[in-house]
Amino acid sequence: ESLDQGLEKTKEGFFSKITKAIAGKSTVDDEVLDNLEDALITADVGVDTTLEIVKRVEQRVAKDKYVGTSELNKLLQSEIEGILVDHADTSYKNFGIPEGKKPYVILVVGVNGVGKTTTIGKLAHNFKKAGKSVILGAADTFRAAAVDQLVIWSERVGVPIVKQAMGSDPASVAFDTVQSAVAQGADVVIIDTAGRLHNKAYLMDELSKIKRVIQKVIPDAPHDVMLVLDGSTGQNALEQAKQFTAATDVKSLAITKLDGTAKGGVVLAIASQFKIPVKYIGVGEKIDDLIIFDKHEFVDSLFK
């Protein structure tokens, strides 16, 4: 699906609320700002991020008191874009890998059911399409289904997978995976982990142990720790982001299931609140339903 199709439901909610908030107004008075605040909050942008956006709009219009509706629209778009951070390294935009980072190791975290396995499959497919050799690591050794699903994706995409018996040490799987990636001269390693949030200390220990053993093979890895969040869960996704960023050093985000939800505004809340760049968004279950996130395109699409 395309970005515009994928965001259709979010757009309807978002755009119509914004339009209503500023319809027919030629000055940005307190009423417009209040309406804007209500509109953003009900579009799942979250309270903190909404207040930040409204403050920025207020500051901008303080300078030039009069703005027409379409100017206000543009101003709002640029302020929303302004709160989103960019990734310092842009190689992910064409599924490349940064200089000197071969194999490029991506550790994927997130709770069960958010679309972690699907996202890993889509990523592997895209890297392969871009001419990269990929190895998957099934380090979620607690659920048989997690390993089975990842095996299915590895077959579908045609990339090797490293796995061990159920219940084995996730760190040992991660170690095996990076070791065989180095031995085979692979370009990209994507490691799936179990996201058991109910025990935070355990999660922290497990992730840091995985990182430590990876670093025995590749000192500056993992190069990316990608948190996968289900965008259709709105504020729950925000809460998960809070917990995972407290447990480990999350470096990027993939936000899934934006198709079929009106809660896509949560992308703005998460990305701005945690100052973590979004790399990818999921807009469907199929292998090609992964979109490289571009903040300008994303915001532009919300306002279309």
Ligand code: GDP
């Ligand atoms: P995991 O438990 O986090 O590994 O989740 P899975 O990858 O198994 O995905 C859980 C369910 O969500 C599956 O039915 C997927 O097909 C579905 N799913 C994953 N990503 C997306 C997406 O972007 N859009 C939609 N509509 N469904 C998705």
